[in-house]
Amino acid sequence: MTGGGRPEPRGPILFLLALVLTGLLVVAWGAAHPDAVLGGQPRAGEPEPRTPVGMGWTPGRPDAAADPEDGSEETEESAAEGPDQPGDSPQSEADTDAGSGEQAVLPHGGRRIFAGNRFLVAYYGTAQTGALGVLGETEPEQMQHRVRRAARPFRRPGQPVQIVYELIVTIADRTPGRDGDYSHDIPRAEVRRYVRAARRHGALLLLDLQPGRSDFATVARRWAWALREPHVGLALDPEWRMGPRSVPASVIGHVRPAEVNRTSAWLSRLVRRHDLPEKLFVLHQFRTSMLPRIERIRDRPGLAMVQHADGFGTRRQKLDTYRVIARPGRFTMGLKLFYDEDRNRMGPAAVHAIRPRVRFVSYQ
Numbered sequence: 001m002t003g004g005g006r007p008e009p010r011g012p013i014l015f016l017l018a019l020v021l022t023g024l025l026v027v028a029w030g031a032a033h034p035d036a037v038l039g040g041q042p043r044a045g046e047p048e049p050r051t052p053v054g055m056g057w058t059p060g061r062p063d064a065a066a067d068p069e070d071g072s073e074e075t076e077e078s079a080a081e082g083p084d085q086p087g088d089s090p091q092s093e094a095d096t097d098a099g100s101g102e103q104a105v106l107p108h109g110g111r112r113i114f115a116g117n118r119f120l121v122a123y124y125g126t127a128q129t130g131a132l133g134v135l136g137e138t139e140p141e142q143m144q145h146r147v148r149r150a151a152r153p154f155r156r157p158g159q160p161v162q163i164v165y166e167l168i169v170t171i172a173d174r175t176p177g178r179d180g181d182y183s184h185d186i187p188r189a190e191v192r193r194y195v196r197a198a199r200r201h202g203a204l205l206l207l208d209l210q211p212g213r214s215d216f217a218t219v220a221r222r223w224a225w226a227l228r229e230p231h232v233g234l235a236l237d238p239e240w241r242m243g244p245r246s247v248p249a250s251v252i253g254h255v256r257p258a259e260v261n262r263t264s265a266w267l268s269r270l271v272r273r274h275d276l277p278e279k280l281f282v283l284h285q286f287r288t289s290m291l292p293r294i295e296r297i298r299d300r301p302g303l304a305m306v307q308h309a310d311g312f313g314t315r316r317q318k319l320d321t322y323r324v325i326a327r328p329g330r331f332t333m334g335l336k337l338f339y340d341e342d343r344n345r346m347g348p349a350a351v352h353a354i355r356p357r358v359r360f361v362s363y364q
Contacts (some may be wrong), residue, residue, distance in 0.1 A: 028227030104230035104276055107202035108162065111277040113233075113304035114332060114359060119174035120280075121151035122164035122206065122362035127190035132168055133364040134339060140165075140197035147203075152361055153348040160167035163203040164280075166362055167194050169226075170212035170219050182212030182248055183219070183240070191226055198231055205232045206280055210240035212248055216255060217263045227270060234267055235308070238261065238290040254289055257296035264300045271302035278304050282334065282360075285325050286311030291332070294327055306360055308334035312341035319354065326356055334360035 032327060107112060108118070115218050123143060125133025137144060143165075151161045169191055172183050191207075198205040211219045216236050226232050241253040264281055270281055282304040285291050299305055307330070310323040318335075326333055335358045337345055 006266060021248060027061055053297040053315050100329060104274075106277045107204065107231055108160070113162075113204075113278050113280055114128060117159045118162045118359075119154050119156070119159050120162045120164050120204070120334075120360040121147065121154055122166045122360070123147040123150070124168075124208070124362045124364040126168040126171060126195070127186055128225040132171070133166075135165060135167060140193060144197065144201050144203070147363075154351070154361065156352065162364070163201070164206055164360075165194055165198050165203055166206040166208050166235060167191065168208040168210060169223060170209045170211055172212045172242075174247060176213075177216075180215040182242060183210060183214060185222065188225075190268070191223075195226055195229055195232065199229075203231070204280060205229070206235050207232060208237060208282075208284075210237050210248070211242075211323065212240065213242045213244060213246070215259055216241065217266060220263050220266065224270065227279070228274055228276070233282070233304075234263075235280070235282035236263065237284040239284065239286075239310075252287060252290065257291075257293050257298075260291075261296075261298050264298065264305075265301055266301040268302045276302070278302055280304050280306060282306040282308050283309045283331070284310050284336075286321055288325055291325075295330070297330070299330070305331050306334045307331035308336060308360065310336045312336075312338040314343045315346055315350070318342070318346070322354065328356035332359050333357065334362065336362050336364055338364050 003327065033184065084117060099248070103111075106113065108116070110116070113120075123133070123135040123146070125135030125137070127136050130137035134146070138146065144163075147163055147165070151163055155161045168186070170183050170185050174182070176182055177184055194205055197202070197203070205226075207223050209216055209219050209223075220227075220234060223234075227234060236255065238255040239253050240248055241255045241259075242248055243253075260283065267279060267281060270276070279302065281300070283291060283297070283306065285307060288294075291297070294307075297305075307325070307327055309318075311318060311321045313321075322333075322335060333356055335346075335351060335354070337351075339345070351361055
């Protein structure tokens with residue numbers, strides 16, 4: 001009220017102020033929600049939203065594009081990167097380190113396999129038998145002492161040695177078996193023994209696959225529970241990758257680059273998803289036909305890609321094979337030594353003298 005007793009004209013003024021405030025709120029809301037104002041279309045100058053191709057795809061990565069020569073087979077890489085199979089969750093195995101809250105590291109304390117110029121020495125074979133290699137000739141505790149003795153002479157100033165257990169977990173068979181894929185898995189309990197032994201002794205564990213008529217990507221996923229361990233890697237052996245009418249040990253197998261790429265894409269995604277340190281990813285080979293078009297095999301983040309030259313014989317024969325197949329620009333190089341089949345087997349000095357350089361030796 002004024003001093004004269006007449007009411008002030010506040011009503012119209014308050015109404016106008018309310019209108020102005022409402023208008024300002026509408027303008028501010030529209031600026032914050034342009035898609036609602038523009039019917040959901042991107043603003044001028046903005047890129048169209050991109051739909052990921054598979055769960056592991058990120059814009060700008062070279063593996064986002066399909067390999068035209070491999071045709072439809074390459075498009076299956078997306079499927080290989082899908083969710084893990086039921087029962088493969090970290091909680092399904094008591095050994096997993098998932099959920100510890102700390103960033104996982106390798107046995108040497110770092111996150112890269114060959115960091116510090118490391119040289120890897122492995123014993124190769126399967127559990128509870130020496131028929132497929134020296135690894136299974138004794139129990140893991142006794143084997144550990146043997147592989148350490150074998151590895152010690154490879155040490156050089158500025159080049160420490162890392163022990164590896166290469167365990168064949170899927171073994172090729174001459175008979176089809178229940179699944180008709182001419183291979184079988186060893187018991188999980190045996191794999192757990194080596195997972196624990198490797199962890200206990202500061203070793204890496206490398207799971208070796210001989211898939212028969214199955215494919216590497218399918219078989220690898222069965223071992224996802226073990227591959228979630230920070231010290232466990234994967235090896236593919238194309239010698240035992242059969243076609244639809246081939247039988248293991250009757251022919252030398254091979255694998256196409258698209259299948260290798262699907263498998264490595266899945267493993268790389270597993271590393272990224274669980275924030276794991278770098279993993280070994282080994283390709284065994286002793287003929288060029290085992291890995292045709294090897295130049296199409298892709299490097300993957302989170303994987304230490306190793307081309308491992310197998311085959312037994314004289315030193316000259318082994319070196320000839322090594323030099324024919326070696327692609328040191330694309331892979332870290334490995335070499336297999338056979339206790340029984342090699343003639344005048346190479347020692348550490350001879351291995352260190354090989355060019356291109358060898359960084360990983362396995363004994364069978």
